[in-house]
Amino acid sequence: AQKVTQAQTEISVVEKEDVTLDCVYETRDTTYYLFWYKQPPSGELVFLIRRNSFDEQNEISGRYSWNFQKSTSSFNFTITASQVVDSAVYFCALSEDTPLVFGKGTRLSVIA
Amino acid sequence: GAGVSQSPRYKVAKRGQDVALRCDPISGHVSLFWYQQALGQGPEFLTYFQNEAQLDKSGLPSDRFFAERPEGSVSTLKIQRTQQEDSAVYLCASSLGGGGLNQPQHFGDGTRLSIL
Numbered sequence: 001a002q003k004v005t006q007a008q009t010e011i012s013v014v015e016k017e018d019v020t021l022d023c024v025y026e027t028r029d030t031t032y033y034l035f036w037y038k039q040p041p042s043g044e045l046v047f048l049i050r051r052n053s054f055d056e057q058n059e060i061s062g063r064y065s066w067n068f069q070k071s072t073s074s075f076n077f078t079i080t081a082s083q084v085v086d087s088a089v090y091f092c093a094l095s096e097d098t099p100l101v102f103g104k105g106t107r108l109s110v111i112a
Numbered sequence: 113g114a115g116v117s118q119s120p121r122y123k124v125a126k127r128g129q130d131v132a133l134r135c136d137p138i139s140g141h142v143s144l145f146w147y148q149q150a151l152g153q154g155p156e157f158l159t160y161f162q163n164e165a166q167l168d169k170s171g172l173p174s175d176r177f178f179a180e181r182p183e184g185s186v187s188t189l190k191i192q193r194t195q196q197e198d199s200a201v202y203l204c205a206s207s208l209g210g211g212g213l214n215q216p217q218h219f220g221d222g223t224r225l226s227i228l
Binding site: 004033035037042043044045046047050052091093095097098099100101102103104105 | 154203
């Protein structure tokens with residue numbers, strides 16, 4: 001069965017600090033996709049990244065970077081030099097070409 | 113429009129009433145999804161359409177929940193005889209391709225439903 005665990009419920013950081021959001025997943029399939037979405041206070045989930053199980057290369061996009069490690073079933077998300085606009089709830093999700101299964105989310109508060 | 117549009121933004125209903133929630137996906141998007149998001153939780157899948165065909169409704173919590181997408185664009189989620197446990201945010205998402213469930217999805221702002 002698919003499962004996504006985001007152990008950190010809430011994180012607070014001071015602006016310009018780096019922060020890492022953890023995501024651990026469970027799947028029995030060899031082919032699967034991992035996602036990160038951002039949910040700002042407005043409520044709309046914003047797609048950030050999709051990674052398939054055959055591509056373990058880490059990815060960097062501006063201040064955002066993702067570390068995918070199949071050995072530990074983790075897909076962690078790091079924000080470098082955090083900004084107040086990064087404050088939101090962040091969700092990790094998994095699909096085995098099945099409906100997305102989301103974690104419970106991590107609420108990030110960046111304080112000026 | 114440019115994004116997924118949902119209406120109403122907020123809905124308050126008395127227990128036992130029927131409600132209808134509307135989703136207008138991004139133009140040209142083949143796939144449409146409905147999710148239920150309880151307070152402090154991640155979204156949970158309800159149902160999925162590819163064009164007008166409802167391919168998966170395994171997440172609908174009871175037969176009081178019904179969704180349709182008759183012309184392959186706008187979709188309506190209907191909840192009959194609402195109960196207090198139906199209170200949640202209902203999110204709609206669409207994706208361009210119909211080839212699988214692993215495509216990035218674009219979400220609307222959601223409808224916050226409160227049952228009194």
